[in-house]
Amino acid sequence: MFKAIVSASTLRDSLDAVSVLVDECKIRLNEEELSIRAVDPANVGMVDLTLEAAAFESYEADGGVIGVNLTRLEEVAGMANADDLIHLELDEETRKLHIEVEGLSYTLALIDPDSIRKEPDIPDLDLPAEITLEGAQLNRGITAADMVSDHIRLRVDETDETFHIEAEGDTDDVDLQLESEDLIALTAGPADSLFSLDYLKDMNKAIASDAEVRVELGEEFPVKLHYEFAEGLGTVTFMLAPRIQSE
């Protein structure tokens, strides 16, 4: 059983965070919250998303799992204005999701959850550095790095207590240096890793510019990006495996 009413913007923010990595996913319809966890086919990027029942206008669920084509669901959600309410109801018999947006009804065929890639276990990482900054700052660093390269280096200078977003291109270099006073918070530690911009750019697209992004970082280790949406009732963790120099 699943029946919910949610604002189009909240639904879209949720779907956007997942669709940067996968085209289809399982959605867990727990009693207290909706949750999605997915990893891309190369096992490079992962997303873990939770949207609390309180983020919905109304929410009733009993722990079922559905498989959805994200692209299609995003298109349907895209038919609504940001403030419009979207009605969702699962038909258990036909295994279809009924969606209603301002007089438009859409019946979405679901995908057998067993046919979707297994949800990943979240690697248990103890990352030594933690940086909290605004989405806009991260976006600025990524945009600049993208001008010169297809990979990006995230680094903490422990002595200066600064966070660096760097890129080395064919001929040009980029370094966005953020002092602790520029940041919302900084726990310095040994942290220096290289990441694919293809992935990071996509993840960054899902992050609002006024969101607080908590970055956990290590040396040649995956990075974790945490942020909230839907007034703190939705949380997302992205995890991205690094590009490494030596194995």
Add this chain to the structure above:
Amino acid sequence: MRLDEYLEYEADEAAERRRLAEEKNYEILDQLESFENRFEEHVTDDSLVGSVSPSIFVGRSNYPEVSTGILSPVGHEDDAGRFETSGEWYDEGVGIADVFERRTSLLNSNRTGVGVDVHDAWDGFTGVQREIAIADRPVGVEVGLDGRPEVDYDVSRDDVATPVGPRATAQSADLTENPHVPRPVEKTLEDDDWQAQGAINYLYRRGFDVYDINTILSAGALGQAENRKLVPTRWSITAVDDTVGQYLRGTLRGNRSVDSVQVWHNEYLGNSFWVVLAPGKWEYELVEMKAPGSIWNPDPDAGTYLASAHEQFEGRTGYVDETAGAYYAARLGVLEHLSEIGRQGKALVLRHVSDDYWGPVGVWQVREAVRHAFEGEHGTAESLSGAVSEIGSHLPVSAARLRRKSTMAAGVQSSLLEF
């Protein structure tokens, strides 16, 4: 930089290339003269030429109104097959001068301003051309020419089919025998509801090499009816390399990875190739280092020219700006090897174009050199970056410069499962 410096360079470039080619081998010019002599002997009356044709050519300028021609080695009818570009050229060990000799021996009887929509055209000049393309051996033709062939010795920037042989405008073309068409090709022809990609991969799986498929695609003989168009030879080569490569890449997705870092090497026609295979999910990059004085970097003081293109596990979405057709040709060679051993992995291909590469022979050279790189012994290394530093001493650029240019030399993509 001042604008006039740039303009001057543009003008010099073409002249310089021509000078290089001429200095290195005068035989090419002799070759064109000897063509004229042979041609005299084979012209039955004023304009009718009887020969055989192993292949066709479709130009790309002015698309969709293109120039398209029947290629025939006038005076060499007995061994016409060897004039058609194929993997056998590598096995034969042809040199750059041999390639030029073969290419310039082919008379291109062509028509210009031909519309590319040909799905139901099986008569007239286009029809004859398509029959030649689908046949698996050279076909007897009689071409009526409008005037004398023009000998146009031009080493152009086109890295595929240059230099070209003599050209003449064709008034008419007729087959003098029934072409032999292999059964699988007939099958793809008959099914005009079959997308070109599927038909290309079908032919590849049935043992046709990309050279044959390229000619068939180029003649507009593959794909769904409304999409059957003449495809310029150069585009067609890249399309087939890319399509077959995507197919092979798809078949490798679930495979185990190679279990060690391997370094393979091959050298052909002044080009050195190192292929580094490393454990992990599929990832590929071609880095080209073009020596000053080589054909695409003619200025001896220019320094090594670097180009690269890269793809991750799911391929690339953007167009390959740098390295162009060589990217897909080298990728095909790597994927065929991985497919043969039933593994996947990370592949970094380093191509050093030395100044011995004085004339452009086409991307087949890249494809065959990489395909044959996996013969014989290979070196080993602890990691991909270790392999790159070992190779470093043979390369014309510093490790730092290579790392700046090459995504994979800077770092290879790890998986979350490794942590």
